[in-house]
Each structure stands twice: as structure tokens, then as C-alpha cells.
Amino acid sequence: MNNFGYLKLSNVGEGKKVLIKDIKDVQLKTFFAQLGIFVGDEVYVSKIAPFGSPIALDTAGVEIAVRKDDADRIEVELV
Amino acid sequence: MSLFKKFLLVGSPNTGKTTLFNALTGLYQKTANYSGVTIEKYIGFFQHNNCQYEIIDLPGIYSLYSEALEERLAIDEILRSEYDGLIIVINANQLEKNLLLVVQLLDLKIPSVLVLNMIDEVQEKKLTIDIEQLNRLLKIPVVATNARKGEGLNHLKNSLSNVQVSDTFFYDLNFFDKHFSRLQTISTYKDWIQFYSKRQISLSNLLEIIEEDLKYKHQLVNYIVSKVVDKRNFFLNSYKDQIDKYLTHKVWGFLFLLLTLFIVFQLVFIIAEYPMEWIEWSMGSLSNWLQNYLPDTEWGNLLVNGVLPGITGVVMFVPQIALLFLMIGILEESGYMARISFLLDSVFSRFGLSGKSLIPLVSGVACAVPSILSTRTITNYKEKLITILVLPFMSCSARLPVYTLLISILFPDERAYGFLSVKGFVLLALYLFGLIMALLFALIFDKVLAIQKKSFFFIELPSYKIPYWKNIFIQLWNKVKIFIIDAGKIIVAISIILWYLSTHTLPSIQKNLNNKYAFAIREDSVKQLYQRELLENSYIGIVGKRIEPLIAPLGYDWKIGIALITSFAAREVFVGTMATLYSVNVDDDIIPLRERIMAARHSETNELVFTKATSVSLLIYYALAMQCISTMVVVYRELKSIKWVIIQFLIMTGTAYVLAFLAHWMLG
Numbered sequence: 001m002n003n004f005g006y007l008k009l010s011n012v013g014e015g016k017k018v019l020i021k022d023i024k025d026v027q028l029k030t031f032f033a034q035l036g037i038f039v040g041d042e043v044y045v046s047k048i049a050p051f052g053s054p055i056a057l058d059t060a061g062v063e064i065a066v067r068k069d070d071a072d073r074i075e076v077e078l079v
Numbered sequence: 080m081s082l083f084k085k086f087l088l089v090g091s092p093n094t095g096k097t098t099l100f101n102a103l104t105g106l107y108q109k110t111a112n113y114s115g116v117t118i119e120k121y122i123g124f125f126q127h128n129n130c131q132y133e134i135i136d137l138p139g140i141y142s143l144y145s146e147a148l149e150e151r152l153a154i155d156e157i158l159r160s161e162y163d164g165l166i167i168v169i170n171a172n173q174l175e176k177n178l179l180l181v182v183q184l185l186d187l188k189i190p191s192v193l194v195l196n197m198i199d200e201v202q203e204k205k206l207t208i209d210i211e212q213l214n215r216l217l218k219i220p221v222v223a224t225n226a227r228k229g230e231g232l233n234h235l236k237n238s239l240s241n242v243q244v245s246d247t248f249f250y251d252l253n254f255f256d257k258h259f260s261r262l263q264t265i266s267t268y269k270d271w272i273q274f275y276s277k278r279q280i281s282l283s284n285l286l287e288i289i290e291e292d293l294k295y296k297h298q299l300v301n302y303i304v305s306k307v308v309d310k311r312n313f314f315l316n317s318y319k320d321q322i323d324k325y326l327t328h329k330v331w332g333f334l335f336l337l338l339t340l341f342i343v344f345q346l347v348f349i350i351a352e353y354p355m356e357w358i359e360w361s362m363g364s365l366s367n368w369l370q371n372y373l374p375d376t377e378w379g380n381l382l383v384n385g386v387l388p389g390i391t392g393v394v395m396f397v398p399q400i401a402l403l404f405l406m407i408g409i410l411e412e413s414g415y416m417a418r419i420s421f422l423l424d425s426v427f428s429r430f431g432l433s434g435k436s437l438i439p440l441v442s443g444v445a446c447a448v449p450s451i452l453s454t455r456t457i458t459n460y461k462e463k464l465i466t467i468l469v470l471p472f473m474s475c476s477a478r479l480p481v482y483t484l485l486i487s488i489l490f491p492d493e494r495a496y497g498f499l500s501v502k503g504f505v506l507l508a509l510y511l512f513g514l515i516m517a518l519l520f521a522l523i524f525d526k527v528l529a530i531q532k533k534s535f536f537f538i539e540l541p542s543y544k545i546p547y548w549k550n551i552f553i554q555l556w557n558k559v560k561i562f563i564i565d566a567g568k569i570i571v572a573i574s575i576i577l578w579y580l581s582t583h584t585l586p587s588i589q590k591n592l593n594n595k596y597a598f599a600i601r602e603d604s605v606k607q608l609y610q611r612e613l614l615e616n617s618y619i620g621i622v623g624k625r626i627e628p629l630i631a632p633l634g635y636d637w638k639i640g641i642a643l644i645t646s647f648a649a650r651e652v653f654v655g656t657m658a659t660l661y662s663v664n665v666d667d668d669i670i671p672l673r674e675r676i677m678a679a680r681h682s683e684t685n686e687l688v689f690t691k692a693t694s695v696s697l698l699i700y701y702a703l704a705m706q707c708i709s710t711m712v713v714v715y716r717e718l719k720s721i722k723w724v725i726i727q728f729l730i731m732t733g734t735a736y737v738l739a740f741l742a743h744w745m746l747g
Contacts, residue, residue, distance in 0.1 A: 030286045031535045033293040034142035036176040050329035051425040056540055060175040063540040065421050067428075070535060 007078065009045075010055065010071035016045045018076035025073050035064060042079060082130040086239065087157060089184060090168035091177055092139035093541040095196040097121075099168055099226040100136040101553050103236075110557060112719070113152045119455070121557075127236040134166070138458075143183045143272050144289050148460045151276070157187070158273055164190035164242040166235070171195040171208060171223070172542075174308065178300045179293070181217070182249035186268035190242035191219050194235060198223040209307040216303050218245040227547055251295050258288050322543060326418050336422060339410070340441050346402040347445040348476070354398035362391040381575075384582070389574035392649065392709070393567040397559055400449040403442050404558050407453055408551030410438070414541045416456070421538055428536075430518050431525025433462040440466070440517065443473035444510070447710045448566075451717055452558055461530045465521050467717055468727050471710050472517035474510045474702060477650040481701045482509060484654055487673050489694045509702050516703060520730070562713075569712045577648050577708075580618040588616050607662045614659050619644050633700065633736070634693035634743040636681055646706045653701070692746035696739040704735035 006021050020039050023029040029039070037043065037059055044058040053068035090096040104123025111120045121136040137153035145151065157165070167184055169177035174195075181193060193213075201208060214221040220238040224231030250268055251257075259265040265274055275285065304310060325331045366387050373379035410416040420434030427434050435457045443450040447470055454470070457463040474482075483502070490501045583589070596609045614620055623641030630640050642656040654672070661675040679688040705711065705728045715724050 026286050026290070027283070028535060030144070030290050030293075033290050033297070034144055035537065036179045036297065038294060038297055047323060047327055049327065049421050049425060050332065053425045054421060054536075054538060056421065061173045062176045063542075065424075065538040065540060067424070067536050 005077075006075040008072055009074040009076050010052075010068050012045050012076060012078070014045055014048050017079040018043060018045065019079055020074060021077050022075040023073065024075070028070055028073055036060070036062070037064075043076075083133070084130055084164075084239065085133045085135070085162040086164050086166050087162055088134055088136045088166050088168060089153070089157065090139060090194075091141055091170075091173075091180055093539055094139070094168045094170040094173070094177065095226050096139060096168045097136060098547055098550055099166075099194065099196055099224065100134060101549055102226045102229055102232060104134055106553065106556070108553070108557065110561060113156075118149050118152060125236075128240070130240070132236075132239065135162075140180065142180060142293075143187075144275065144293075147458070149458055154272075154276060157184070157189070158269070158276060160189070164192070164239070166194060166239075167191055168194045168196050171198045171201045174208065174313070175300060175304050178303060179296055182296050182300060183272075185217060185219065185245040185247070186249050187272065188244050188267070188269060190244050192235070192238050192242050193217060193219055193221045194231075195221065195223045196226055198231070199225040199228070206308065206313055213303070213307045216247070216306060218247050219243045249296050249299050250292060254292065254295075323418065323540075326415070327421055332418075332422050336419060339415070339419075340437075343403070343406050343438060343442055344444070346406055347399050347442050347449065351398040351402050351445070355395055358394050358398070359391065362387060362394070381579075385575040385578040386571070388578065389571035392574055393563065393570050396446070396448050396562065396709070399442075399446055400452060400559055400562055401555055403438075403449045403453050404555045405551060407438060407456060408554055409546045411456060412544065412546035412550055414543045417538055417540050421540060424536075424538065430521040431462065431465045431528075432521055433457050433459060433466070434538075436462065436466040439470060440473060443470045443475060446475050446477070447471045447473070447707065448713050451710065451713045452562060454717065455558075461525075461528060464528070464530070464718065464723070465524045467714055468524055468723070468730075469517040469520045471705060471707070471727070471731060472513050472520065472703065474513040475650075475707075477707070478509075478701055479506075480651040481646075481653045482506060482698065484657070484673065484676075485694050485698050485701075487670075488677055488689050489691060489698075491673070491677070505698075509698065512699075512702055516734070561716075566709070566712050566716045569715075570709050573708045573712070574648050577619075577645065581614060581620070581645055582617060584613065584616045584618060584620070592616070607659075611659055611662050614641065614656070632743070633696050633739045634688075634690065634747065635697070636679075636688050638679070639688075639697070643700075643706070647708045649709070650701060650706050690747070692743045695746055696743035699742050700735045700739040702735070703731055703738065705731035 007018070009018065009020075012018055020037070020041050020043060023032060023039060032038070037057075041059060045055060046058040046063055047056045049055070049065070053071075054065035055068060055071050056063055056065040088096055088100055100121065100123055104125050107124040109122050111122060112118065113120050118138065123134045123136065125132050125134070135156070137156055138149040140150045140153045143154055145154070165184060167181055169181060185191065195208060195210070195213075198208075208223075210221050210223060220241055220243060222231055222235045222238050224235060226232070248268075255266055255271070259271075265271050275289075278285065304313075326335055366383050369379070369383050369387070373383065407416070410419070416435060416438075419437060423434040423437060427436060432440075436454070439450040439454045439457075442453065450470055450473075451467050454463050454466050457466060482505075486502050486505050489505075584592075592609065592612060595612075596605060620641055623644055624637040626640050627635075627637040630643070635643070638657070638660045641660065642653045645656045646653045657676060658672050661672060661679070663672040663675050677687075677689050680686060681688055711724050711728065714727060715721065718724075
């Protein structure tokens with residue numbers, strides 16, 4: 001948890017709904033934007049693979065799995 | 080008067096784009112390659128209202144800014160404008176996400192039609208999309224389809240004569256003034272995307288602009304979505320497949336994966352045997368028939384002993400290829416393949432491989448040829464390249480007869496070890512050895528290859544679906560066709576050359592042989608001796624003798640040298656060649672051959688050839704060396720590069736040589 005009280009996406013458990021507050025890396029941020037995921041969007045952590053990576057996110061009917069290293073740089077807030 | 084029109088089929092992965100393509104064009108398809116790369120371009124045709132339509136099924140794209148190689152190919156094709164319009168396909172269930180790409184495409188100002196595919200799933204959920212409203216907001220024709228059932232296809236075909244350029248702008252009109260005031264050449268969105276595609280300046284300078292553009296579009300898309308669907312309900316029950324609780328579970332998930340692998344194994348190893356035996360039997364009968372009815376001439380000989388076995392060799396691969404692609408088709412179509420990637424990513428990514436490399440690697444235990452063809456499904460170029468390069472290290476079934484012979488030489492009195500089969504242990508060790516070498520080299524290639532990886536990684540997990548037989552069948556048909564036409568002709572040609580070189584010799588030697596055996600060539604025992612002497616003196620025989628100094632450090636004599644060369648037709652030919660060279664008939668049993676081989680001595684030193692050291696060295700050599708022309712042809716076909724074929728050959732055979740030498744030296 002950082003100063004603003006946000007969690008890392010990689011630390012949120014399975015089955016949680018979260019709001020994306022910040023994406024730390026501008027390249028990652030652009031990449032997510034290409035997939036249609038933006039800061040302020042609500043995503044659902046639908047499942048986490050056996051070794052903790054990748055992490056699957058459900059967003060507006062699309063399920064997308066990202067690696068833990070990338071999820072580390074995404075700050076979220078529990079809904 | 081008949082017209083000709085060309086359309087590009089564009090859309091994100093998992094929108095049913097290829098299903099729509101197959102539904103529109105059926106078997107009226109051909110394949111080509113994108114210039115410079117081996118990614119296949121699918122081109123299909125159909126006729127409607129006196130017009131001949133050509134449709135190109137582009138690789139799926141997520142965004143016009145995508146960096147992945149296959150997505151760039153699609154985007155370049157779109158930017159080239161050598162066509163009459165775009166058919167933009169989206170998954171109606173993923174309206175919000177897919178529309179983000181749609182508005183990017185519409186900003187290019189290309190005549191387009193939008194297809195809301197999988198509309199049936201929306202209807203099943205008792206939801207509606209206001210299509211007329213969507214049409215008014217986007218300003219292009221909008222058609223709803225269920226490609227699987229063929230619903231809406233006629234409507235779509237009609238709308239193709241009515242495609243429109245949207246006159247709405249989905250970018251901030253100050254966008255270009257703000258960022259490119261001094262760059263006169265960029266004044267439209269298409270200019271900008273073109274500039275981005277061919278950019279010279281580094282990506283990081285453009286990131287802010289890209290994000291700003293996408294964010295602006297995202298807001299517009301949100302507005303559009305709110306106008307055409309009831310947003311509170313539409314995404315509320317977005318699928319969360321309950322079955323994934325088990326299929327991606329840390330215990331049940333892996334058990335199910337094992338079961339899947341077991342089925343793949345059964346298919347390519349055991350089920351494929353039946354059609355293969357049948358092919359072998361019928362080609363054998365044909366060959367016998369021809370032998371009896373054709374006059375005994377050089378041409379008849381070429382047909383029966385050169386051409387027919389070559390064709391048989393190619394056709395023999397077809398059952399395995401078909402069954403493997405059937406299985407992969409089912410896995411891809413159902414959505415389970417993405418779950419395999421999801422389960423294995425954390426392990427496989429360490430070796431530079433994709434979770435999708437699993438099925439090709441596993442089926443490599445049966446045969447590298449169909450497995451290399453099946454790497455088509457790996458979309459990332461680097462992962463596909465690495466998978467292909469290391470795949471032939473997996474011990475294939477053609478190595479089995481060689482292993483069996485060598486193990487029985489190493490352990491002639493196997494039964495002494497009781498119920499534990501030594502052969503079984505050694506075989507297991509050899510399979511593991513192949514697997515370890517494959518992973519080791521994957522790791523090395525991953526570190527060494529200077530190919531830019533896609534900057535970020537993600538897997539889309541599509542909702543599970545019942546596999547659509549038409550997609551699987553058409554894909555399977557295309558693969559078999561490509562294999563027979565493209566790879567088959569080269570394999571046949573090379574096997575004819577190998578046959579010629581192993582059965583022909585210099586005219587002077589041939590004359591001597593003819594004189595020597597003229598008296599009784601028809602008698603079987605004499606014929607065997609003749610064939611042996613012919614092989615020993617054939618062009619390959621001459622080379623085999625010449626390379627003896629090269630292979631002597633490994634413990635091999637010139638007879639093994641000859642067998643190493645003839646093995647290029649297929650590794651198992653080693654056994655047949657040794658049988659010919661030792662004048663043994665191996666039809667029923669390899670024991671007599673084993674006895675003869677074990678008694679063989681070097682002609683000069685009179686030492687035994689097949690010592691423990693030599694046998695182990697040969698086992699290692701056969702486990703690792705690239706000894707298969709068919710594999711090399713298919714690698715060339717898939718990577719379209721002689722360079723990689725040579726690199727793979729040098730690495731595999733080089734490693735085999737070094738390790739076989741070390742083994743011989745340590746045991747000798």
C-alpha cells in the first residue's frame with residue numbers, strides 16, 4: 001500500500017472488483033489503452049494462474065490476462 | 080457486366096472473423112504469404128449479384144498502434160488502400176472494447192461496413208443493441224450476423240455495394256494543430272497512422288499523443304455505447320466462465336491438461352498408425368504390381384524404387400498432420416488453448432516459449448514434421464521461431480528403431496536384469512535427454528536472439544464455445560494442401576536424389592559389378608551380396624568412406640558413415656542400411672543383424688567397431704543430430720529462410736558431434 005492508500009493490482013486477490021487509479025509506466029499505460037483499459041475503469045480480478053502469474057482481468061465482457069511484473073505497476077482501489 | 084471488388088476483413092481476435100470468412104467463401108480460398116514473412120494470407124472468393132468478390136482475412140488486430148509483427152502486417156495492408164473497402168467485424172458481446180478499434184478505422188476515411196457478429200449470444204441474454212442508432216452515430220452501414228448459422232450473410236453481401244466513408248470525426252479536431260503544427264505532411268488521421276507506422280523517431284515521444292487519442296476515442300465510444308444499449312444490464316452479466324474454476328485450477332487444471340496431452344499423444348502416436356499402415360500397404364501393393372508389369376528398365380526402376388517411396392514418404396505424414404490439426408483446431412476453437420497458455424505462461428516464458436508451444440513440443444515425440452506445421456498457432460514470431468528451432472531435439476518415433484538396435488547391442492542379455500526393462504530405462508533417459516536439450520537451447524536462443532519481444536504480454540481468454548466444425552475442417556484442409564504442394568514436392572525430389580545416389584555409381588564400377596554378378600543376379604542370396612556391394616560403391620558409399628576420418632573420433636567406421644548419410648531420408652533408414660551393408664535380412668527380427676554388427680571389426684586395426692563407447696556415442700548422435708530432410712524442408716517452409724535451416728542443422732549436428740565425441744572419449 002502506498003501513500004494514497006492504493007493497492008498494487010498484483011496484491012489484490014481473486015474475485016475482487018477494483019478501480020484503476022494509476023498506471024505507473026507510460027508505455028504500459030498506452031498499451032492498456034490500446035486494449036481499451038483506462039485509468040478510472042472498473043475491472044474484476046477473475047482468476048490468478050497457479051504460480052501467481054498471469055492475472056486475469058474481466059473488463060466490459062473481455063477477459064485479459066497480464067503478467068505479474070506488469071500488474072505490479074498498476075495501482076488500484078477496492079470497490 | 081460482371082464486376083470485381085476486393086475487401087479486407089478486419090477485426091480483433093475472438094470476434095468470429097475467421098468464421099465469417101469461412102462462411103462467406105467456403106472452400107473458395109487460397110493462401111499467399113505477406114511479402115518478406117511467412118505469415119499466411121488467406122484470400123477467399125464468392126459471387127453475389129453479378130459481382131465477383133475477393134476477401135482477404137487479415138490477422139486480428141487490437142489497435143492501429145499495435146506493435147506485434149502480425150498486427151503490423153494487417154495494418155500495413157489496410158494503409159496500402161489497394162482495395163474497395165473494409166468489412167469491420169466485432170463481437171457484439173464486446174461492443175465497448177471492439178468499438179475502440181472501429182472508430183480508429185473509421186477515422187482513416189475508408190469505405191466500410193460494420194458487422195456485429197455473434198448477435199445470437201446477445202439475443203440469448205435477452206439484450207438488444209439499437210442497430211439503427213449505431214448506424215446513425217457511426218455513419219456507415221451496420222449489419223448483425225451469426226456467422227456460424229449463416230444468419231445475416233445475405234444482408235452483409237448486399238451492403239457491400241453500399242459501403243460508406245463515415246463523415247464523423249472521432250478525433251479531436253485540434254489534434255493535428257496541437258502536435259504537428261510544423262509537420263505539414265500530417266493533416267489527416269491516416270497521415271498520422273502512416274507516420275506512426277514508418278516512424279523514425281522513438282516511440283516514447285509519441286506515447287502521450289497515442290494515449291490522448293485513445294482516451295478521446297474511449298469517451299466517444301462510451302457515449303455511443305450508452306446510446307445503443309442499456310449499459311446497466313449489458314455488461315453486468317459478462318461471462319465469468321464457472322468451468323474455469325476447474326480448468327485453470329492448480330490441481331484440476333493440470334490434471335485436465337495431462338488428459339488433453341494424453342489424447343493428443345494417442346491420436347498422433349496410435350490412431351494415426353492405422354491410416355499410415357494402410358497407406359504403406361497400398362503403396363507397397365502398387366509397387367509390387369508395377370514391378371511385375373513394368374519392363375525391367377532404368378525408368379521403371381526409377382518409378383518403383385525412387386518416385387513411389389518418395390511419394391509414400393510424403394503421404395505417410397498426412398494422417399498425423401490431419402489428426403494434430405483436428406486436435407489443435409478443437410483446442411483453439413473451444414477457447415481452451417488460451418487457458419493452456421494461461422496455466423503455463425509463468426513456466427514457459429522463462430524458456431522464451433509460449434504456452435502454445437506445449438502441443439507442438441509434445442507431438443514432436445511422434446514426429447517433428449506435423450508438429451512444426453502446427454506452430455502456426457503461435458502468434459508471437461520469436462516464440463514461434465524458438466519453438467521450431469528446438470522442436471527436433473524431441474525424440475521422434477523415427478529414432479525408435481535406431482535406439483532399439485543400439486540398446487540391444489549395449490545390453491544383449493537384457494533379461495538378466497529381471498522384470499525391470501533396461502531398454503525402457505534407456506529409452507526414458509533418451510526422451511528426457513531430448514527434452515532437456517530442447518529447453519536448454521530454448522533458453523540460449525531466448526537470450527541470444529536479438530529479436531524485439533512484444534513490449535508487453537497479455538493473453539485474451541475468450542469465452543468457451545462449442546468448436547465449429549467448418550473452421551476446423553477448412554483449416555485442416557488448407558494445412559494438408561499446403562504441406563503436400565509446398566513441402567511434398569521438395570521431399571519427393573530429395574528422396575529421389577538420395578535413392579539415386581545410393582543405388583548408382585561411376586560407370587566403370589557399375590560395369591565391373593555387372594560382370595561380376597551377371598551369372599546369378601536373380602538368386603536371393605547373390606542379390607543381397609550385389610546390393611551390398613552396390614551400396615558400398617555407390618556415390619553415397621564413396622562419400623561415406625571419404626568421411627571416415629571425420630567420424631573416426633566418434634568411434635564410427637565407414638559403414639556407419641554410409642548409414643549416417645542415408646538416414647537423411649528418415650532416421651530409421653539407418654537400420655535398413657546397416658542390414659544391407661551386413662547382408663542381413665531384417666524383415667522378421669533384428670537379432671541376426673545385431674549379431675553381425677557386434678562381431679564387426681575395423682579393417683585395419685581389427686578392433687571391434689561396436690564397443691560400448693561407440694554404441695553410446697551413436698545413441699547420443701542420433702538423439703541430437705539433425706538427420707531428417709523432411710524436417711528441414713518443413714522448417715524452410717515455415718520460416719522461409721535457408722539461414723535458419725542451416726543454423727539449426729549446425730547447432731543440432733554440432734552439439735551431437737561434440738557430445739558423441741566426449742562420450743566416446745570418456746568411455747573408450
